[in-house]
Amino acid sequence: MPAPRIAFADANWLIATYYETRDTARVQEWAERGPSTIIVSAAVLAECECNFWRLGDRWPSLASDLRAGRWVDCAQPFVALVSLAGELFRRYAPRGNAGTLDLLHVAAARRFGCRWFLSFDSASGCRAVAHACGLTVFPELASMDRAWIKKFGRSA
Amino acid sequence: MGAAPIDSLSVDWDGELLYNRRMTELVSFRPSRPKRELRQAFGNVSRKVNELIERELARPGPADWRDVLKRERTIVPDKDYAKCLRPE
Numbered sequence: 001m002p003a004p005r006i007a008f009a010d011a012n013w014l015i016a017t018y019y020e021t022r023d024t025a026r027v028q029e030w031a032e033r034g035p036s037t038i039i040v041s042a043a044v045l046a047e048c049e050c051n052f053w054r055l056g057d058r059w060p061s062l063a064s065d066l067r068a069g070r071w072v073d074c075a076q077p078f079v080a081l082v083s084l085a086g087e088l089f090r091r092y093a094p095r096g097n098a099g100t101l102d103l104l105h106v107a108a109a110r111r112f113g114c115r116w117f118l119s120f121d122s123a124s125g126c127r128a129v130a131h132a133c134g135l136t137v138f139p140e141l142a143s144m145d146r147a148w149i150k151k152f153g154r155s156a
Numbered sequence: 157m158g159a160a161p162i163d164s165l166s167v168d169w170d171g172e173l174l175y176n177r178r179m180t181e182l183v184s185f186r187p188s189r190p191k192r193e194l195r196q197a198f199g200n201v202s203r204k205v206n207e208l209i210e211r212e213l214a215r216p217g218p219a220d221w222r223d224v225l226k227r228e229r230t231i232v233p234d235k236d237y238a239k240c241l242r243p244e
Contacts, residue, residue, distance in 0.1 A: 012240055012241055015232075015237070015240050017221075017224055017225065018224065018229065019229055019230050019237075020229040020230065020231040020232060021230045021232045021234075021237045022234055022237065023237075024229065027225065031225055035220065035222075036221075045244060047228060051239075051240040054231075054236070054239065054240065055230070055232050055236060055237075056230045057190065057241070058230070059229075061224075063222070065224060068219045069218060069219040070219045070221040070223065072219055072222065097243050097244045098243060099242075099243030100244065101243075102243060102244075111226075120241065121241055121243075122244040123241065124241075124242075126243070132233070
């Protein structure tokens with residue numbers, strides 16, 4: 001049996017898992033590929049709590065599923081995540097539109113040793129940053145991600 | 157491992173003797189407590205060990221996040237979802 005894939009989930013991934021969005025089909029596609037262990041962080045959960053209440057009443061379900069072990073918390077305190085992301089802030093904040101939380105997610109994924117980064121955020125450059133940091137992005141890189149990667153390369 | 161024991165004997169319509177054998181394997185193990193103590197506590201130790209094994213094997217596996225996808229989901233319009241994709 002193949003080893004489960006270890007993947008870090010961006011908040012928008014969890015939104016598309018608990019709510020029916022235009023990206024939910026891609027979550028299902030990933031699920032159909034086989035088992036995977038999905039890692040989240042304090043920053044992801046904070047972002048989810050806010051956005052889940054914005055969209056409906058699914059936040060208690062996510063919190064309960066976390067306690068049940070369906071999601072794995074990387075157990076890095078928020079302050080530790082900020083410290084881990086310092087280099088990413090310095091490098092990518094001037095070059096893209098990735099938000100503070102986005103960069104904290106990438107830092108957490110790297111720290112936990114995830115191979116995969118699950119995110120639908122192409123517009124800000126978050127997926128491109130993850131790719132530049134050696135993570136494999138799902139869904140696969142799109143033209144917008146490649147444009148960001150090119151931009152990072154030019155300004156590095 | 158030993159030979160499979162004869163579970164029961166019976167005679168068929170033609171008077172032939174039938175040997176009914178169970179598919180049984182013998183496994184030896186080193187108990188951490190004296191055999192006498194196990195017999196006093198459980199009586200038939202084999203039956204107790206099998207009961208414990210069956211109970212363990214019947215336990216549900218670890219929770220799988222994919223279970224979430226089997227639940228009903230609220231449809232979110234694109235304009236609301238877009239608010240969640242803004243950089244924060």
